[in-house]
Amino acid sequence: xxxxxxxxxxxxxxxxxxxxxxxxxxxxxxxxxxxxxxxxxxxxxxxxxxxxxxxxxxxxxxxxxxxxxxxxxxxxxxxxxxxxxxxxxxxxxxxxxxxxxxxxxxxxxxxxxxxxxxxxxxxxxxxxxxxxxxxxxxxxxxxxxxxxxxxxxxxxxxxxxxxxxxxxxxxxxxxxxxxxxxxxxxxxxxxxxxxxxxxxxxxxxxxxxxxxxxxxxxxxxxxxxxxxxxxxxxxxxxxxxxxxxxxxxxxxxxxxxxxxxxxxxxxxxxxxxxxxxxxxxxxxxxxxxxxxxxxxxxxxxxxxxxxxxxxxxxxxxxxxxxxxxxxxxxxxxxxxxxxxxxxxxxxxxxxxxxxxxxxxxxxxxxxxxxxxxxxxxxxxxxxxxxxxxx
Amino acid sequence: xxxxxxxxxxxxxxxxxxxxxxxxxxxxxxxxxxxxxxxxxxxxxxxxxxxxxxxxxxxxxxxxxxxxxxxxxxxxxxxxxxxxxxxxxxxxxxxxxxxxxxxxxxxxxxxxxxxxxxxxxxxxxxxxxxxxxxxxxxxxxxxxxxxxxxxxxxxxxxxxxxxxxxxxxxxxxxxxxxxxxxxxxxxxxxxxxxxxxxxxxxxxxxxxxxxxxxxxxxxxxxxxxxxxxxxxxxxxxxxxxxxxxxxxxxxxxxxxxxxxxxxxxxxxxxxxxxxxxxxxxxxxxxxxxxxxxxxxxxxxxxxxxxxxxxxxxxxxxxxxxxxxxxxxxxxxxxxxxxxxxxxxxxxxxxxxxxxxxxxxxxxxxxxxxxxxxxxxxxxxxxxxxxxxxxxxxxxxxxxxxxxxxxxxxxxxxxxxxxxxxxxxxxxxxxxxxxxxxxxxxxxxxxxxxxxxxxxxxxxxxxxxxxxxxxxxxxxxxxxxx
Numbered sequence: 001x002x003x004x005x006x007x008x009x010x011x012x013x014x015x016x017x018x019x020x021x022x023x024x025x026x027x028x029x030x031x032x033x034x035x036x037x038x039x040x041x042x043x044x045x046x047x048x049x050x051x052x053x054x055x056x057x058x059x060x061x062x063x064x065x066x067x068x069x070x071x072x073x074x075x076x077x078x079x080x081x082x083x084x085x086x087x088x089x090x091x092x093x094x095x096x097x098x099x100x101x102x103x104x105x106x107x108x109x110x111x112x113x114x115x116x117x118x119x120x121x122x123x124x125x126x127x128x129x130x131x132x133x134x135x136x137x138x139x140x141x142x143x144x145x146x147x148x149x150x151x152x153x154x155x156x157x158x159x160x161x162x163x164x165x166x167x168x169x170x171x172x173x174x175x176x177x178x179x180x181x182x183x184x185x186x187x188x189x190x191x192x193x194x195x196x197x198x199x200x201x202x203x204x205x206x207x208x209x210x211x212x213x214x215x216x217x218x219x220x221x222x223x224x225x226x227x228x229x230x231x232x233x234x235x236x237x238x239x240x241x242x243x244x245x246x247x248x249x250x251x252x253x254x255x256x257x258x259x260x261x262x263x264x265x266x267x268x269x270x271x272x273x274x275x276x277x278x279x280x281x282x283x284x285x286x287x288x289x290x291x292x293x294x295x296x297x298x299x300x301x302x303x304x305x306x307x308x309x310x311x312x313x314x315x316x317x318x319x320x321x322x323x324x325x326x327x328x329x330x331x332x333x334x335x336x337x338x339x340x341x342x343x344x345x346x347x348x349x350x351x352x353x354x355x356x357x358x359x360x361x362x363x364x365x366x367x368x369x370x371x372x373x374x375x376x377x378x379x380x381x382x383x384x385x386x387x388x389x390x
Numbered sequence: 391x392x393x394x395x396x397x398x399x400x401x402x403x404x405x406x407x408x409x410x411x412x413x414x415x416x417x418x419x420x421x422x423x424x425x426x427x428x429x430x431x432x433x434x435x436x437x438x439x440x441x442x443x444x445x446x447x448x449x450x451x452x453x454x455x456x457x458x459x460x461x462x463x464x465x466x467x468x469x470x471x472x473x474x475x476x477x478x479x480x481x482x483x484x485x486x487x488x489x490x491x492x493x494x495x496x497x498x499x500x501x502x503x504x505x506x507x508x509x510x511x512x513x514x515x516x517x518x519x520x521x522x523x524x525x526x527x528x529x530x531x532x533x534x535x536x537x538x539x540x541x542x543x544x545x546x547x548x549x550x551x552x553x554x555x556x557x558x559x560x561x562x563x564x565x566x567x568x569x570x571x572x573x574x575x576x577x578x579x580x581x582x583x584x585x586x587x588x589x590x591x592x593x594x595x596x597x598x599x600x601x602x603x604x605x606x607x608x609x610x611x612x613x614x615x616x617x618x619x620x621x622x623x624x625x626x627x628x629x630x631x632x633x634x635x636x637x638x639x640x641x642x643x644x645x646x647x648x649x650x651x652x653x654x655x656x657x658x659x660x661x662x663x664x665x666x667x668x669x670x671x672x673x674x675x676x677x678x679x680x681x682x683x684x685x686x687x688x689x690x691x692x693x694x695x696x697x698x699x700x701x702x703x704x705x706x707x708x709x710x711x712x713x714x715x716x717x718x719x720x721x722x723x724x725x726x727x728x729x730x731x732x733x734x735x736x737x738x739x740x741x742x743x744x745x746x747x748x749x750x751x752x753x754x755x756x757x758x759x760x761x762x763x764x765x766x767x768x769x770x771x772x773x774x775x776x777x778x779x780x781x782x783x784x785x786x787x788x789x790x791x792x793x794x795x796x797x798x799x800x801x802x803x804x805x806x807x808x809x810x811x812x813x814x815x816x817x818x819x820x821x822x823x824x825x826x827x828x829x830x831x832x833x834x835x836x837x838x839x840x841x842x843x844x845x846x847x848x849x850x851x852x853x854x855x856x857x858x859x860x861x862x863x864x865x866x867x868x869x870x871x
Contacts, residue, residue, distance in 0.1 A: 016719040016773055019712045020422040022468045022534035026510050035442065035488050036409065037417040037469075046417060053427075065413040082533055084712040313516065 002056040003048065005099040005202060009091045015049035017085045018042055024079035024089075029321045029339045030072050030328075038069050041079040041089060048096065067105050070096050072335060075200055075326030076285040081317055090290070093326075098202030106201070109330040113197050118206050121192040121213075123158040129189045134160060134167040141174055146188035153185050153223040153251075155214075155237075157230035158193050159360045166364055169229050172387035173256060179390050180268040185221050187214075196232035199240050200326050211241050215249050225252045227259045229383055231286035231359035232325075238291055255287060257358045257382050261296040264303050271389040274305035279385075280312055280352035282343065282366070283319035284359030297358045297382055304389045310350045320346065322357075324365030340369030347377055354378035356385045395459050396439055399483070402451045407442040407489070414440050418484040423472035423806075424720055424773045426780055433805070433839065434481040434847040437464065444489045446564055446572050446598040454570035456483060462838050463568065465592040467508060467539030470531045472723075473804025475543060475591045479839030480847065487538055490598060493517060502561055504601045507538025522607045526553035530756075530766075533709050538597045543802055544589045546727070548708055550758040552637045557588040564599035568831040572598075586826050591803060592837040593823070594830050608671035611639075612681045615701030616666045617694045621645075624664045625733035630687055631668060632730065632760045636680030640669040641757040644704070645737060647744065648752025648768065651714040665696065667704050711754050711766065720773040724786040725801040726793025727764050730757065739792045740767045747785055764801060765793060805840040 006012040024041035025031050037043040047066055054060070073093060080089040100106060106114075116125035134156070135142035145154075154177065160170045177184055192214055195207030218226060228234050237253040254262075263269045281301055287293045294316045301309050314320045323329070323339025344366055347355040355377055357363050363381040370377055400408045409415075419435040438461075443449045456463050462482025469476050478484065487508030495504040498521065505514060511525070511532035518524050527549030529540045540547070541563070545556025553559060562576035565587055573595070575584045587594055618624040624643065631641055643666055644652075650662035670680035688695055707713070715721035728736050737753060744751040751769040758764050767789045771782040790800055790807065800810040812820055824842070839845040 013719050016424075017716050019715045019721060020420075020424075020470070021531065021712060022422070022470045023709075025468065026512055026534050036414060037440075037486075038411075038413045043417045046420075047413060050416065063413045065411050069413075084710055085716040086713075313520070 001051045001054050001058050001060060003052060003095070003099050005095040005102065006048075006092070008098075009095040009202070011088060011091045011095055012052070014087045014092055015045045015052060017087055018045040018049070019084050020046065021084050023082040023084060027078045027082055029074060029076060029078070029323060029342070030335065032342070033335055033338050034072065038065055039072055044069060044096070045087075045092070062100070062103065062105065067100055070100060071107055071110065071331045072328065073326050074285070074321045074323055074328040074336070074339065076321035077289050078285075078318070078321065081289060094199065094202035096202075097200070098204075101201060101203060107331050110201055110327055113327060113330060114201065114203060114206065117193045117195070117197055117210070121210065122162065123193055123197060124162045126162055128192070131156070131161045131191055132186075132188050133162065134164075134170045135174075138171060138174060141178065142186065145184060145186045147190065147221065148185040149222050150183050150185035151222070151224045152182055153187065153218055153221065153226045155194070155226055155228040155230075155233055156186065156191060157228055157233040157360065159364065160229060161191075163364065165367075166360060166381070168384050169360055169363065169381045172381075172383040173229060175387045175390060176260065176263075176269070176383060179270075180263045182263075182268075184227075185223065187217055190217050194230075194233040194236040195240070196230075196236045197327060199236055204240070204244055207240070208244055211236075211244050215241065215245065215251070218251055223251055225254060227254050227256050229256045229358075229360055229381060231255070231284045232361065235286040235290050255293060255296075255358060257297040257300055258293065260382070260386060261299045264300060269390075271303075271305050273389050275388065276306045277354060278308045278310055278352050279354040279356055280310050280347045280350045281315070282312075282322065282347065282355055282357040282362060283316055284357055284362045285319070285321050285325055287358050288319050289317055293358075297356075300382060300386060301356060304386065310352050312346045312350055314346065322362045322365045324361040329361075329365060336365070337369050337372060340365050341373045341375065344370055344373075344375045344377055348375060352377070354380060354385070356380050356382055358382045395455060395461060398455050399439065399441055399452060402448055402455070403441055403443055407444070408439055410439045418466065418469075418486070419478060421469045421471050421474060421476050423474065424722075425474075425477075426773070426776060426783075428776070428780065432846040433477070433479045435478050436481060437478045437484045438481055440484045440486055442486045442489045446566050449485065449566040449596055449598055450570045450572050452483070452485065453566060453568055456835055457569050457833050460833050460835055462835050463596075464837050465538075465542075465596045467536035468510065468531075468534045470535045471539065471543055471802070471804070473802045474806050474840060475802070475804040475837075477805055479805060479845060482835070482838075485596060487536065487596075487598075490538075494599065496521070498523065501604050501606070502601055503604050504599060505537055507541070507597045507600055508536050510534060510536055511540070518604060519607060523604050524607050525602065525604055526559045527556065530709055530711055537600050537602070541588055541597055541600055542591050546758050546764050546801065547756065548640050550756065551632065551641055552639045555758070557585055559603045560584065560588070561601040561603060563587060563597050563601070565595040565597050567595040568833065568836040582826050582830075583822075586823055590823055591841055593827055593841050595836065608673075608677075610674040610677040611669060611671035612677050613701045613705045614668045614681065614684060615696030615698070615704060616668070616688055617696055618664045618666055621664070621734045621737045623691070624666070624737075625730070627666065627687070627691060627693065628733065628757055628763070629730050631666075631684060632757045634680065634683050636670065636676055636683060638668045638680065638684070639671045640667070640708070642667045642708070643753075643755040643757070645753040645755070647741065647750070648714070648754055651717060651750060651752045651770075654717060655714055665704070667701060669705055711768065714752065714768065714770070717750070718770040718772060720771040720779070721768055722771045722782060722786060723766055723768040724789025725764065725766050726790050726798045727758070727762055727801050728793050728796055728798035730761055730763050732796035732798065733763055736765060736792055736796050736798070740765075740789060743785055743788055744769070747782070749782065749785065765789075765798075803841050805844055808840055808842065808844040811842060
């Protein structure tokens with residue numbers, strides 16, 4: 001059978017390149033929970049190879065269990081990290097998800113997310129004018145910034161903007177930027193979803209309008225540097241936009257932790273409130289493995305007075321996923337939570353009282369899992385954590 | 391299989407631990423080898439069900455059912471081998487040991503660990519390292535393969551030079567026999583002898599527990615890389631290093647062909663010469679002495695030490711022999727264990743295959759004792775080109791034959807190399823294995839249709855002569871392409 005999406009992303013040969021060594025099985029967070037070969041990356045590739053081997057003319061229904069397994073994946077790409085033949089697994093998963101979409105086989109949660117993003121420009125199907133709802137308590141400081149011309153733009157992202165429970169993240173970001181005296185702009189209702197959920201399912205064409213809008217808007221405001229707390233937004237701007245828009249977008253894209261790291265080095269941030277605390281740092285998949293940022297968040301955290309950073313055995317490129325990515329949280333919430341609990345237990349094992357991350361989805365996911373499973377650890381985004389020391 | 395047996399099996403393990411889904415069955419119908427469907431037509435590779443027991447007791451209860459109904463049982467670890475050891479031949483039930491993955495007991499003072507057989511080597515190593523301990527030797531597939539899998543398939547790999555094959559590191563095992571008895575067998579047992587279960591590829595029962603000797607995490611290690619131009623020089627050098635008083639932990643040869651393929655993978659840059667990688671580990675004193683003696687040999691022979699960075703990178707990459715697979719896109723390989731003094735002619739003949747078959751080859755060789763070398767000859771193929779691919783598969787046989795014709799042995803039997811079983815074990819040992827097989831598995835349900843003799847789905851054995859004939863026809867067919 002033909003799988004055109006594998007061709008589109010130039011990964012059609014990969015099912016043959018896979019040696020079936022099984023290294024991916026050992027590290028896959030989903031396989032660790034599910035334990036069936038069909039949940040392993042190599043198992044999925046083997047099935048795809050068998051489909052392709054039947055020849056382009058042969059059409060047959062795609063196995064239902066396979067569809068389920070393709071979405072039982074957090075796109076953490078640890079499989080890619082241990083792969084003998086360095087298969088670009090992210091592209092393989094994107095292509096397969098896109099193919100299933102073309103065949104009308106997406107889970108309803110995925111279709112719903114896609115429709116929300118494409119029609120309402122945000123993940124939650126909310127009126128997009130409500131993007132500044134997070135700033136309710138700090139209106140004076142935020143509203144004047146909307147649509148302002150500035151060199152730096154703070155891209156808030158759907159999750160921070162619409163999730164009341166974590167409004168502390170954008171609030172803290174505003175405090176830090178204020179404290180460092182940074183002039184910045186916010187797009188407000190003109191901020192559209194970055195398209196990250198669409199990239200997670202290989203729906204690049206659907207993401208084009210969003211990318212064009214965001215970049216155009218940023219250019220209008222003369223933005224040279226974009227900062228965001230969200231790992232998904234960061235990855236979208238950094239890795240997907242240049243490919244989608246055919247080149248450099250002309251804006252430097254920084255994760256907020258990188259920006260704070262620079263502020264610290266330039267002496268623009270003073271931490272006046274030391275706190276003796278032992279923490280561990282969770283490398284989010286989209287910041288670590290996907291984009292290679294490991295050092296700056298650690299630099300920030302170890303610059304805070306009184307903070308002792310201890311590492312989990314699985315850190316940096318071997319970090320274990322929190323289970324919150326790849327739309328897994330929407331499609332298979334129990335599986336997603338079980339993965340989070342496993343990661344939190346590793347954090348607790350280090351003796352740390354708090355875990356800090358650089359991804360709003362990780363933060364939300366781990367807080368929920370800690371509460372649900374009664375695990376005693378403080379969960380913070382790096383912005384929230386840093387703001388406590390100002 | 392009757393639905394009733396599936397139902398009875400699910401009563402043993404629970405519904406969540408048995409699958410009869412088409413997808414799960416397809417994925418458990420093969421191992422890591424890319425075998426064309428044309429060849430598997432001869433066998434009933436599709437299992438009826440996959441089942442995941444959580445204890446030896448569950449395994450025993452499963453066997454009581456299957457022995458009664460004469461249902462074949464195929465034990466499976468990570469499925470990372472490629473000789474068909476876990477490929478069903480007469481359908482049946484695949485016994486996936488994925489849930490038997492825990493450390494049961496650990497003695498820091500006694501330096502032993504008791505593990506469930508399905509534990510992955512890397513997971514075991516990681517857990518031991520947290521306590522300042524580690525295993526003695528490891529398979530080159532340690533990031534994926536299981537302890538039970540390596541015990542069942544020969545146990546020769548990294549560290550074997552210093553600590554011996556896996557059989558020498560096992561204190562005791564727990565085996566569930568095909569009739570459903572749970573046996574505790576130690577290295578001192580006489581009936582049955584423990585060694586008969588090592589390397590017999592799941593023919594005598596399912597190993598569910600292994601008590602392994604371990605060691606303290608080495609105080610120091612030292613990695614060395616050396617370029618050696620000619621094969622004769624290479625063989626002499628390797629022999630001398632293997633006989634050092636301070637035995638290296640690992641002594642590995644990457645021949646010029648392999649180095650050139652690796653270089654192609656990184657768009658050139660690395661020299662296409664034989665490369666020898668040596669690692670010492672142990673006490674600081676021992677390692678320093680080993681490194682000094684080694685450097686002395688290098689100097690005396692006038693050899694060129696490699697860039698230290700390259701040596702360290704290659705050591706880091708020790709579990710990644712299949713990297714070059716990307717150039718294939720398919721990677722095939724043949725394994726054999728040869729006397730060290732035959733290294734030169736064997737390497738030469740393997741290189742000859744490259745010309746004969748117009749393929750690109752590279753050989754990785756692990757010196758596994760001061761007398762023996764394990765050869766892994768890898769070559770590029772393309773599974774997508776079905777007919778040519780079948781002839782490319784036949785090169786594996788040529789590789790094994792080269793080893794055998796130089797006094798070597800096969801490394802592993804499985805389904806595809808059943809014709810060599812006597813060569814691997816010797817007549818006497820094979821008779822012992824056969825008689826224990828008769829005793830423990832009278833119904834012949836344990837991983838049937840392979841090892842002793844490859845048997846087709848129709849119950850017709852593939853006679854060695856027939857097997858050779860088929861392979862020869864395939865080789866001849868190649869010339870007409």
